[in-house]
Amino acid sequence: MRTRLFLALVIGCSASAAVFAQAPGHTLTINVSNVRAAKGRIHVDICTQDKFLKDDCQWAGEAPARLGTTQVVIRDLPPGQYAAQAFHDENSNAKVDRALFGIPKEGVGFSNDARISFGPPSWKSAVFGHNGQNATIAFKLRYFLGRSGPPATK
Known part of the structure; x- marks a missing residue:
């Protein structure tokens, strides 16, 4: 009797662990604004x-x-300290295209809307805490060449 109870307990715990391991993780949603074109x-x-x-x-x-x-x-971002870095890959070549002196040709942005002046922002200005639960952050892209953001609507 004890053996059956022990086996049932072990099988039940194993099944629970398998369900827990396969459960969907929490998500971090990033709203990236100031996207200037629906391209890429x-x-x-x-x-x-x-x-x-x-x-x-x-x-x-x-x-x-x-x-x-x-x-x-x-998906499945564990708790911790992070910084987000983003770019608008307008030509879908999987890299940030750069002009003379390394100036990005495509929009770039960082968490906390960290300032970009004469180079990328510091970790300290872009860091955010994530507790492992569903969360949303938002920041905007900055374009250094061409038009600076979405066209005005009439």
């Missing part, structure tokens, strides 16, 4: 401090660019 994709990286401003952040997402605001969703 909006790419967002979520970076730890050691990966910030690099190309190999562990979490990334993208969505087709929508004029005005584009929403990008990152």
